[in-house]
Amino acid sequence: MVRLWLAGGWLALLLVAAVFAPWIAPQDPLAQDLFLERLPPVWAEGHEPGYYLGTDSLGRDVLSRLIHGARIALIVAILAGGAAALIGSVLGLLAGYMGGWTDRVIGRVIDVWMSFPPVLFAILLVAVLGTGLHSVIIAIAVIDWTRFARVIRAETLAQSRMDYVASAVVIGRSRLGILATEVVPNVLPTILVLLSLEMGIAVIVEAILSFVNLSISSDDPTWGGMIAEGRTQIHFAPWVLVAPMVALFFTVLAFSQFGEGLKDRIDPVLR
Amino acid sequence: MTTVVTLFGVALVVFVVIRLAPGDPIAMMLPPGADAEDMARLRAAYGLDRSVPEQFLIWLGGVVRGDFGTSISLRQDVGALVLDRLPATLELALLALAIAVAIGTTLAVIGTLRRQRPAESAVDLWNGMTLSIPDFLWGLIFILLFGVVVPLFPVSGRISPALDPDYATGFLLVESLLRLDLRVTGDLLHHMALPALALALPLSAVIAQVLKQSLKEVMHLDYVTLARAKGYSEIAVLFREALRNAVLPTLTLVGVQFTFLIGGTVIVEKLFSYGGLGNLAIDAVINRDLPLIQGIVLLFAVLFIATNLIVDLAYAALNPRLRHG
Numbered sequence: 001m002v003r004l005w006l007a008g009g010w011l012a013l014l015l016v017a018a019v020f021a022p023w024i025a026p027q028d029p030l031a032q033d034l035f036l037e038r039l040p041p042v043w044a045e046g047h048e049p050g051y052y053l054g055t056d057s058l059g060r061d062v063l064s065r066l067i068h069g070a071r072i073a074l075i076v077a078i079l080a081g082g083a084a085a086l087i088g089s090v091l092g093l094l095a096g097y098m099g100g101w102t103d104r105v106i107g108r109v110i111d112v113w114m115s116f117p118p119v120l121f122a123i124l125l126v127a128v129l130g131t132g133l134h135s136v137i138i139a140i141a142v143i144d145w146t147r148f149a150r151v152i153r154a155e156t157l158a159q160s161r162m163d164y165v166a167s168a169v170v171i172g173r174s175r176l177g178i179l180a181t182e183v184v185p186n187v188l189p190t191i192l193v194l195l196s197l198e199m200g201i202a203v204i205v206e207a208i209l210s211f212v213n214l215s216i217s218s219d220d221p222t223w224g225g226m227i228a229e230g231r232t233q234i235h236f237a238p239w240v241l242v243a244p245m246v247a248l249f250f251t252v253l254a255f256s257q258f259g260e261g262l263k264d265r266i267d268p269v270l271r
Numbered sequence: 272m273t274t275v276v277t278l279f280g281v282a283l284v285v286f287v288v289i290r291l292a293p294g295d296p297i298a299m300m301l302p303p304g305a306d307a308e309d310m311a312r313l314r315a316a317y318g319l320d321r322s323v324p325e326q327f328l329i330w331l332g333g334v335v336r337g338d339f340g341t342s343i344s345l346r347q348d349v350g351a352l353v354l355d356r357l358p359a360t361l362e363l364a365l366l367a368l369a370i371a372v373a374i375g376t377t378l379a380v381i382g383t384l385r386r387q388r389p390a391e392s393a394v395d396l397w398n399g400m401t402l403s404i405p406d407f408l409w410g411l412i413f414i415l416l417f418g419v420v421v422p423l424f425p426v427s428g429r430i431s432p433a434l435d436p437d438y439a440t441g442f443l444l445v446e447s448l449l450r451l452d453l454r455v456t457g458d459l460l461h462h463m464a465l466p467a468l469a470l471a472l473p474l475s476a477v478i479a480q481v482l483k484q485s486l487k488e489v490m491h492l493d494y495v496t497l498a499r500a501k502g503y504s505e506i507a508v509l510f511r512e513a514l515r516n517a518v519l520p521t522l523t524l525v526g527v528q529f530t531f532l533i534g535g536t537v538i539v540e541k542l543f544s545y546g547g548l549g550n551l552a553i554d555a556v557i558n559r560d561l562p563l564i565q566g567i568v569l570l571f572a573v574l575f576i577a578t579n580l581i582v583d584l585a586y587a588a589l590n591p592r593l594r595h596g
Contacts, residue, residue, distance in 0.1 A: 111273075112280035115572040117534030120552050124564065127556045128291055204405050208538050211407075212553055227411065231542075234419050245411050249404065256403035 004261030007254040014251060018071040026050055027061035029068040029221045034059055038237040056226070056240045057233050065221035066243055072222050073251065076137055076206040077199035083141035084202075085195045088148025093187070095149070096156025097179050106149065113146045122205055126214045133216050136209055140202050147201075148194055155187045189266040193259045200255030207248055223248050274576055281572040282334070282565075286327050289561050317343060317562075330565065339569075340562035344555070349566040353548065357570065358441030359429055360540070360547035364533050366444070366463055367470035371532075372525070374471065375478025380514075382479070383486040384505060394479065401476035406535040410469035410542040417465060424465050427544035434458050466543040470535050474528050481524050485517035519590055526582030530575045 017024060027050065036059040039051050047054065053062040095106040122139045129135035159165065160183060168178045203223075209215045210224030223244040230241025314320045318329055333340060339349035382394040418426035425431075430443065436455050438446045444463075447455040489495060490513055498508045540549035548567060555563040 108276070108280070111277050112284060114530075115277055115281050115575045116284075116568065117537055117571045117575075118531075119534055119537045120549075120556075120568060120571060123537075123553060123556050124285075124288065124568070127559065128288055200403070201405075204407060208407055211538075212541060212557075214557075231411075231414070234414070238415065238419060241411070241415060245408070245415070249408060249412075252405065252408065253400070253403050257399075260399070 001261070001265075003257045004265065007258040007261060010250055010254040011258060014070050014074060014254075017067050018074045021068045021071050025061075025064035025067045026052065027064040029060065029064040032058040032060055038233070038240075040237075041239050053243050054237065054239045056229055057237065062226070062240060062243050065226055066223070066247055068221040069223045069226060069244065070247070072133065072216070072220070073203045073206060075133070076140070077202045077255070080137040080140035080144075080202040080206075081195055081199040083137065084144040084198055085148055085191055087141060088145035089152050089187075089191050091145065092149040092152025093156050093179060093183065096153040097160050097175075097183060103153075106153070110146050110149055113143075116143075118143055119205075119208060122209060123212065123214060126209055131214050131216065136206055136215050139209075140205050144198060144201065147198060148191065151190060151194060152187055155190050156183055159183050159186050189262075193263045193266065196255055196259030196262060200252045200259075203248065203251055203255070207244075274580070277576060278569075278572060282331065282569055283327070285565055285568045286330065287323070289564055290323050290326075317341070330562075334569070339566040342555075342560055342563040344558040344560040344563070349562050352551065352563065353566050353570055355441060356546065356548045356551050358443070359545065360533075360536050360549065362442060362444045363463055363467055363540070363545065363547060364470070364529075364536055366460075367467040367532055368474070368525075368529055370467055370471035371474035371478060374475035375482060378475070378479035379482035379486060380509065382483045383490065383509060383513075386487075394483070398476040398479050401472045402480070404473070406469045406473060406532075407538050407542065409472050410466060410539050413465040413469055414542070425462050426465065429459065429462055429546050430455070431458050431462075462545075466539045466545055469539055469542075470532050474525070474532055477528050478521055478525060482517060482521045485520050486513055489513045489517045519586065522586055522589065523582060526578055530578050533571065533574055533578070 033055075036048060036051065036055050037057055039055040039059075040047050041052065041054040041062075044054075051061050051063070053066065055061055056065075091106050095103040121143050125139035125142060126135045129138060165178060165182055168182050173182075206215060206222065207224035207227065210222040211228045213225075213228065215222055215224060226244040227241060227248075230238075230244065233240050311320070318326055321329070330340060337350065339353070341347070342349050342352055345352060378394050378398065382391045385391050413424075414426045417424045434455055436443065436447065436452065438450075440446055444456065444459050447453070447459065486509070490509070495508055495512055498512050499505075503511065536547060537549035537552055539545070540547045541553050544550070548570070552564070552567045554560075555567060
């Protein structure tokens with residue numbers, strides 16, 4: 001319960017920062033100023049007022065980039081996570097409910113998909129699609145739908161053997177009708193839990209892709225891009241690395257804890 | 272048979288996907304201003320002037336005979352390049368696996384022996400945290416903590432250049448141990464420690480969780496109670512009786528999770544500039560080196576499938592119910 005609130009609180013904070021980024025950020029995240037390069041954070045000797053978390057090697061404000069980076073992180077989390085959930089759940093429901101050759105074909109595709117190392121697959125796809133936010137989102141959805149499909153398939157299989165499905169068949173309901181009104185509501189909680197976990201994964205994958213410079217242009221403020229820049233400045237200006245790392249750390253932790261907390265609340269056996 | 276179908280599927284998907292890529296690898300090889308005739312000649316030399324299905328069949332025919340083509344950006348044999356980097360990645364992944372098993376088992380045993388005491392809650396809390404933080408972030412945290420704040424470990428490379436030995440195989444760690452070249456072993460381990468630990472932590476949490484759960488179930492069974500009644504101490508019961516029977520569910524899971532770990536080497540190697548397959552892969556993608564990408568991805572798929580096969584065999588060997596069958 002506590003962790004659900006803590007995690008939800010951090011995510012709400014992030015959402016506010018993302019939505020109102022231009023109004024909250026103290027500086028322009030793209031403004032470079034060579035007279036202000038590598039300023040330390042506000043609690044250290046030699047800081048400048050208005051640059052709370054210091055500046056990077058081009059004199060850009062770390063806090064403002066962090067806030068604008070939250071925007072990109074959340075856009076990717078919501079769109080990529082949502083798309084992966086949609087594709088994976090539909091295929092998982094079909095495989096689990098129809099059985100037969102539908103199940104075999106989908107199962108085989110999942111096997112092939114899972115034989116790729118995900119990070120390499122993502123880098124490959126982004127290289128193919130061209131760099132940019134839309135490529136990152138498509139790549140994550142194309143790779144991670146299997147996470148949903150596998151679990152939802154098993155869950156659907158278990159649900160469709162339940163008595164309530166048998167009774168619906170007996171009273172003459174159509175197969176698709178049963179799937180939509182009886183099975184889907186029962187697997188929905190699982191989908192939501194997986195979605196929360198997937199959003200955390202999407203944030204990390206976006207950070208990894210912008211770390212290897214395959215996300216949006218390296219000027220744009222992304223947490224991964226900041227980490228890549230910070231990695232080169234680690235001995236001169238460690239705060240450039242620490243700030244996006246801390247943000248990434250709490251965000252990933254929050255998404256996974258939110259998912260776990262949700263699972264505990266939803267699962268009647270555990271309650 | 273299923274394995275062959277899966278591998279064929281992987282080969283086909285990779286081949287089709289990378290041929291959709293915009294950007295001409297041949298144009299990237301030649302200096303600007305090269306004439307059209309030169310480009311056509313080079314394209315023919317790499318077989319890129321044929322249709323995609325034709326290219327696929329030619330490539331597949333080569334792969335079956337052990338010929339993976341020639342890297343476009345490095346102009347070397349793909350098979351040789353990939354095999355040259357494979358040992359570094361395998362050693363890193365296996366070291367990480369060993370660390371994960373050691374940490375995971377220790378935590379599970381502590382959690383089981385100290386049931387319902389603060390120690391168990393501490394183990395659960397630590398597991399929850401290590402599980403949600405991916406290898407990429409652990410790598411960054413270690414670089415910061417042990418590379419910069421307390422500089423105990425090197426944060427890039429596989430070995431100090433001064434010590435780089437001239438060995439017969441690429442398995443430097445194994446070979447240095449066999450030759451008792453302990454300075455080289457020490458230096459290798461020093462370089463591998465942080466990336467291996469970053470890869471190991473998420474897996475260690477999975478092992479700890481699952482093993483602890485199955486130990487908990489096994490510790491209530493009759494034969495364990497019997498062992499206790501015979502006067503064995505709790506620790507002896509756990510190691511002599513319970514652990515052997517609780518290990519099976521963990522083993523299956525470790526197989527799946529180990530493939531994730533192998534996948535994770537790609538970015539962790541990049542993070543630590545470790546000269547393995549992952550680093551080669553990222554460079555290949557950035558250079559649009561089609562034959563090299565194909566070779567690497569196929570090799571990763573083989574590693575994934577081999578891991579699952581080994582786990583199945585180990586499961587059959589360890590499970591008494593499947594023995595003598």
